Amino acid sequence: MVDLSQYLPILIFLAIALGLSAAFVFLPMGVARLTGAHNPDAEKLSEYECGFPAFEDPRSQFDVRFYLVAILFIIFDLEAAFLFPWAVSLDVTGWPGWITMMVFLGELVIGFAYAWKKGALEWE
Amino acid sequence: MTSYFQSLGLTYEWSWFIATIAGILLIALPLMLAVAMIIYVDRKIWAAMALRKGPNVVGPFGLLQSFADGLKVFLQETIIPSASNKGLFLIAPIITFTVALMAWAVIPFNSGAVLADINVGLLYILAVSSLGVYGVVISGWASNSKYPFFSAMRAAAQMISYEVSIGFILICVVLWSGTFNLNGIVEAQQGHGLGIVNGYFFNLLLFPMWVMFLISSLAETARAPFDLTEAESELVAGYQTEYSSMAFALFWLGEYANVLLMCTLNAVLFFGGWLPPLDIPVLYLIPGWLWLFAKIFFFFFVFSWVKATVPRYRYDQLMRLGWKIFLPMSLLFVVLVSGWLMVTRYGA
Numbered sequence: 001m002v003d004l005s006q007y008l009p010i011l012i013f014l015a016i017a018l019g020l021s022a023a024f025v026f027l028p029m030g031v032a033r034l035t036g037a038h039n040p041d042a043e044k045l046s047e048y049e050c051g052f053p054a055f056e057d058p059r060s061q062f063d064v065r066f067y068l069v070a071i072l073f074i075i076f077d078l079e080a081a082f083l084f085p086w087a088v089s090l091d092v093t094g095w096p097g098w099i100t101m102m103v104f105l106g107e108l109v110i111g112f113a114y115a116w117k118k119g120a121l122e123w124e
Numbered sequence: 125m126t127s128y129f130q131s132l133g134l135t136y137e138w139s140w141f142i143a144t145i146a147g148i149l150l151i152a153l154p155l156m157l158a159v160a161m162i163i164y165v166d167r168k169i170w171a172a173m174a175l176r177k178g179p180n181v182v183g184p185f186g187l188l189q190s191f192a193d194g195l196k197v198f199l200q201e202t203i204i205p206s207a208s209n210k211g212l213f214l215i216a217p218i219i220t221f222t223v224a225l226m227a228w229a230v231i232p233f234n235s236g237a238v239l240a241d242i243n244v245g246l247l248y249i250l251a252v253s254s255l256g257v258y259g260v261v262i263s264g265w266a267s268n269s270k271y272p273f274f275s276a277m278r279a280a281a282q283m284i285s286y287e288v289s290i291g292f293i294l295i296c297v298v299l300w301s302g303t304f305n306l307n308g309i310v311e312a313q314q315g316h317g318l319g320i321v322n323g324y325f326f327n328l329l330l331f332p333m334w335v336m337f338l339i340s341s342l343a344e345t346a347r348a349p350f351d352l353t354e355a356e357s358e359l360v361a362g363y364q365t366e367y368s369s370m371a372f373a374l375f376w377l378g379e380y381a382n383v384l385l386m387c388t389l390n391a392v393l394f395f396g397g398w399l400p401p402l403d404i405p406v407l408y409l410i411p412g413w414l415w416l417f418a419k420i421f422f423f424f425f426v427f428s429w430v431k432a433t434v435p436r437y438r439y440d441q442l443m444r445l446g447w448k449i450f451l452p453m454s455l456l457f458v459v460l461v462s463g464w465l466m467v468t469r470y471g472a
Contacts (some may be wrong), residue, residue, distance in 0.1 A: 007262065009144045009228045009240040010248075014222070017149050021221040021374060025214055028370040029202045037201045043205040048365055057461060058270040066281050069311035069443070074285040078452070088300045090462065091470045095457045098466050102459065109455070114263035123440035 068120050079108055147239045159380045160190035166380075166428050173432035194373065202369040205267065211265035217367065217374035221261030224381035225254045231306045231388055234398050234412040245306040246294055249389070250287075253344070256382065257283050260353070260363050263375070265368040275362035278439065279346060279353035285446040288344040292454035293337045296330060296461045297393050310397035320403050322396035329461050334394040336450055338426070341386035343446065346381065348431040352439055383427060384420065391419035438456050 032038040047054055086093070086101050093100075115121065129139035164179060164187065171178030179186035192273030204210055225400060230245035232238040242248060257280055264276020301312035317326025324330040343350040354362035364375045391397055397419075437445075 001408040004239055006242045009147070010226070010242075011153075012144055013148050013229045013239065014226060016145075016152065017222040017225040018218065020152065024221065024370045024374055025218055025249075028198050028200065031199060032201045032369070035199060037199060039201065040203065042206070044203060047207050047267070048360065049270055054270065058268055058273050059265075060270075062274075062277055066277050069281045069285060069447075072447075073288060074289040077284075077291065080288065080295065083295050084298070087295050087462070088302060088304060090299065090465065091302070094470060095466065098462060101462075105455065105459065108143070108183075111452075114256050116448070121443070123443045124409075 026040070065120075065123060072115060072120065075108070079105075135243075138243060144239070148229075151239060152225055155225065155228060155381060155384070156377065158384065159377050160194065161187075161436045162380055162384060162424060164190045165424070166431075167398070169425065170432050173429070176437045182308055196461040197373045198236050200369040201404065202371060203366075204430070205269065205366050207268040208366065209266040209268065209337070212262050213366075216259050216263035216266060217378075219262065219369045220256065220378040221374040221381075223252055223255045223259065223445050224378035224385070227385050228381075230306055231385075231392070232310060232397060233416060236307065237413065238307060241305070241307065244304045246298065246304045246309070246393075249385075250291065250294065252383070253385070254287055256378075259375075263367070264363040266361070269366050271361075272363045272365050275365075278359075278405040279363060282346065282350065282352065282446075283344060284444060286444060286450070289336065289446065289450035289454045290340050290344060292451070292458050293333045293340065294393070296454070299458070299465055300324065300327075300330065306392055307399070307467060310392060310399060313396045314399055315403040316396075322399040322401060322403050323394060324396075325394045325465045329457065330394065333454070333457055334390070336454060337394065338390060338423075340450060341390065341447075342427065342430060343442065345382045345386050347383060347427055349437050350442055351436060352442060355436060360388045374429045385425065387420045387423035387427065390423045395419050439469060 029038070042084070047058065082104070083101070086097065090097065129142050130136060167189070168186075179189035182192045198234040204213055227249050228364055229239045230242060230248050232241075234469070238245075249271045260279045260283070261276045264272040264274075264279070267273070297309065303309060313323050315322065316324060325334045329390075333386045342348075342454075346353045353359070354364075357364075362448070367375065395401070398416045400407035400410065400415050
């Protein structure tokens with residue numbers, strides 16, 4: 001059975017790491033106010049674009065291929081998630097388990113070949 | 125360590141708690157120190173390969189350079205751009221650094237010397253390191269500035285692309301060792317090659333996997349030649365452009381902590397972790413963590429070497445390598461490795 005108490009150190013680690021990084025972000029803000037380094041003005045706080053005022057909204061349209069990559073990633077990462085339990089139980093499932101997984105992989109390869117043929121992986 | 129605190133007269137629960145806190149600090153604080161020193165080492169190696177001297181003013185041989193930089197950055201003003209989403213803007217570096225620290229909870233430093241000896245250690249590392257994408261994407265989005273936004277899109281696509289092939293490579297290792305526990309994986313490598321070499325790299329089916337893992341880990345941590353997220357000729361400083369003070373430094377610390385983690389994974393998964401390189405009794409006299417640190421340092425040197433000598437990839441080349449070469453190759457090797465193991469180990 002899964003012994004959840006093994007994960008307790010990770011939870012404590014998470015709390016300490018969060019506290020540490022939050023201190024790293026917020027402590028200098030306080031220190032800068034004490035030392036007088038904190039001195040913002042409108043020019044300093046504007047976003048960087050080569051010294052000009054920004055020409056357009058930075059959240060502009062971006063290439064649809066980034067979206068395609070994200071979708072392909074979901075498919076293959078899910079596939080990997082199926083492969084992980086299979087990989088450690090190969091001695092239990094034996095040949096039937098291996099053949100089943102090969103059929104599953106074969107179907108995914110067909111999908112991958114289709115995406116490749118359709119040009120989803122092309123970046124020019 | 126728990127039993128030591130118990131011998132001081134504390135109850136089991138309190139001794140466990142104090143021992144765990146001590147263990148966490150024993151990982152987190154030396155890690156931050158190691159990151160500071162490794163930045164210095166990186167600059168020194170890079171300088172030496174360009175026939176320069178590198179940092180040599182602050183402290184003996186410039187050893188204190190990183191600490192001077194850290195102090196300077198700590199005293200700087202934190203600039204929060206007026207157009208940014210202020211909450212998200214400050215959360216992004218916190219996520220990056222927290223996640224970079226968290227993955228170290230399951231790394232075995234010696235036989236049994238691990239903070240959380242969970243049975244799915246490798247899966248945990250994969251999960252935590254994929255969370256790192258959030259820090260990058262949130263920082264790029266929250267900056268509300270052109271170059272950080274482009275950089276964040278690039279970084280997200282790059283990191284998830286190479287994560288797919290890293291996943292398949294890890295499956296090959298798991299198939300061979302039959303466990304996700306990192307200590308188990310290290311122990312399974314004892315005498316793996318010809319009964320004398322400790323490490324999966326000495327294996328015709330896993331050696332190509334190691335080469336791909338090394339290159340993928342360069343891409344996953346956005347190191348040269350895959351540092352397109354910070355291509356200064358195109359994107360200024362990438363997603364960190366709008367950051368200043370410690371918030372900026374946290375991205376650096378997180379990045380180098382991730383680089384060290386990838387070096388450690390190379391050592392643990394393919395080069396026998398805390399085992400000596402050869403299965404000879406004399407070599408076991410040297411403590412395991414020294415072997416591990418030597419291997420980590422070796423891989424870090426390789427990372428620096430690549431950074432100093434290899435020109436940057438184009439983005440289309442990067443995506444082609446990830447999707448059209450590494451992904452089919454690693455998938456093929458999952459089939460080959462599992463098939464080989466079925467025939468030789470489980471099939472009978």
